[in-house]
Amino acid sequence: MATIRPKISDQQRRAMLVRRHLLTPATHATAVEQVAEALVALHATEPATVFLSVAARMTGATPQMVERALYEDRSLVRMLCMRRTVFVVPRDLAPVVEASTARTVAARERRALAGLLADQLGHDTAWLASVENEVTAALAGLGEADATRIADAVPRLKERITLSPGKPYESRVRISNKVLTVLAAEGRIHRGRPRGTWASATFRWTLTEPHPQLPAEQARVELATRYLAAFGPVTLDDITWWTGWNLTATRTALAGTGAVEVDLGHAVGYVLPGDPVLGPSQGTRTERAVSLLPTLDPTAMGWRDRDWYLDAAHAAELFDRNGNICPTVWCNGRIIGGWRQRADGQIVTELLTADTDRGLRTAIAVEAERLTAFLGGLRISPHVRTPLMGRLSQDRVSPTSLQG
Template sequence: MATIRPKISDRQRRAMLVHRHLLAPSARATSVEQVADALVALHATEPATVFLSVAARMTGATPQAVEQALYEDQSLVRMLCMRRTVFVVPKALASVVEASTARTVAARERGALAKVLADQLGHDAAWLQAVERDLITALADLGEADATQIADAVPQLKERITFSPGKPYETRARISNKVLTVMAAEGRIRRGRPQGTWASAKFRWTLAEPHAQVPADHARIVLATCYLTAFGPVTLDDIKWWTGWNLTHTLNALAGTGAVEVDLGHATGYVLPDDPVLGPPDRADSGPAVSLLPSLDPTAMGWRDRDWYLDPAHVPELFDRNGNICPTLWCDGRIIGGWGQHEDGRIVTHLLTTETDRRVRTAIAAEAARLTEFLGEVRIRPRLRTPLVRRLSG
């Protein structure tokens, strides 16, 4: 007799999202590390995203608390990993992320750099290795330095290569940033404090401690288990997209988690056998769960299939051509609009739906005030120029 798969509705998934991703006031974390643990990895392509993702989910959050975790305690580790994207992950998970995804990304980055150096400058692998040894020595002496200071100490890094040759956006730049990217991807160096405010993208670099070695197959199972815990139920396509794995690695990792199938209505989903979503529904919060999430927030970018929390008609307003999402406004596990910050510091919001009542609007105003206090004198300028971002910035 065929096994009947439990059915999980979109409403159940949104209720799960609100609590697991700490978007309800009653579910908020009390530490930066709790936020990172709940979401597995925080997007860090835009430096401000890490801080704002924490601010939305933590009681009493301050920029100083996030800086403490990143640069003093080093309880969070910045890595180039899933989908060749920069993330911040809990230190305890760094070796798993390195073995399951970052190692492959780093190998591709090194191969691409070696080809460019050979094709454009005639340098071989031995030349690059010598430059990297000099870079490590320079950083050991300097302690912490930006790319310009490192290039002053290692003049070979000032050589230039052409990016996107023959394209309208062709540029020439020093090889320093490419070399630093490869070495960071390999976990040999790491980004330290930025120059300027916590929202600045001009980082200093320092030496990194090596990660413990973990077998890749085992690491993929552990990472898939973490993802299912935080984001389940998910589809096979969700797992493959979020991790950046090929289909074989995705299937093997999923099998290793012991996940069970559920019916999502439009697709087959997977959850861990002890997932609370399979049990009786939790009592709903009394008030609306409203959040202002930043560009590339891990919740907004956590699934390939987003129709259960995002009206497809709103995609053109919120996403750029590369599939990256701008700052979003959430209510009860659903995207209902977006937000931006004016030069005078005011938080402005734009609703994409008319289905909001007074309680929701009051909660939106309260969250905007909370975010304003967190930002202080810092101004956020998202690099993503979606139609909604342009409208709000105007």
């Protein structure tokens, strides 16, 4: 007799998302590290995202708290890992991420750089190794330095290569950033405190303290377990996409978690044994859960299949051509619009739903005020360009507008 899979509705998934991802005042974290642990990893392609993802989910958050976790306590580690994306992960998870995903990414980055150096400059792998040794030796002496200062100490980093030759966006760049990226991907150096504000993308670099080396298969099971705990129910396609693994590695890791199959209506999903979503109903929610989440927030980018929390008709308004999502407005586990900070510092929003009321307007205004207080006068501008972001940049848009 065939096993009957437990059926999990979209409403159940959204309710679980709100609780697990700390999207109500009742579930807000009291420490920066708690936010990172709840989400497994914080997107860090845009530096401000790390700070704003924390601010949306933590009581009394300040930029200084996040900076302390990143650059003083180093309880959070910035890594190039899943899908060749920069993430910030809890320090105890760094060896798992390194072995399960970053190691493969680093190997690809090294091959690509070696090919560029050989084809364009005639340099072999021994030449690259000697330059890398000079970089680590320079950082041992400098302690912390940006790419320009490192290149002054290692002049060979100033040699130039052509990226995307023949394309409209062809560029001629120093090899310094490519070399530093490879070293960072391999865990030999890491990004330290940025120059300028906490939202700056110009980082200083420091040497990395070595961490335990784990077997790749064991690490993939651990990462899949963490992902299921934070994002489940998920489909096989979700796991493959989020991790960047091939299908064989994904199936093996999923089997290692002991995951239970569930019926999501349109697809087979997976949860960990004993997942709360399999238990009794959590009751009817009375508190409205409203959040303003930043560009590439881990919740918005947590699944490949997004129809259960985003109306497919609105995707083109929120995502750019590369699949990156702009800042979003959430209510009860659904994306209902987007937001942006204007040049004058005001937070403006546009909703993509006609289902609005005064209570929702008030809740959004409260979150906008909380975000404004966190920013403390700093101006941020997302790099993701979407139609909705274009409209919100116009002066005619008023703070927390509800345009449908």
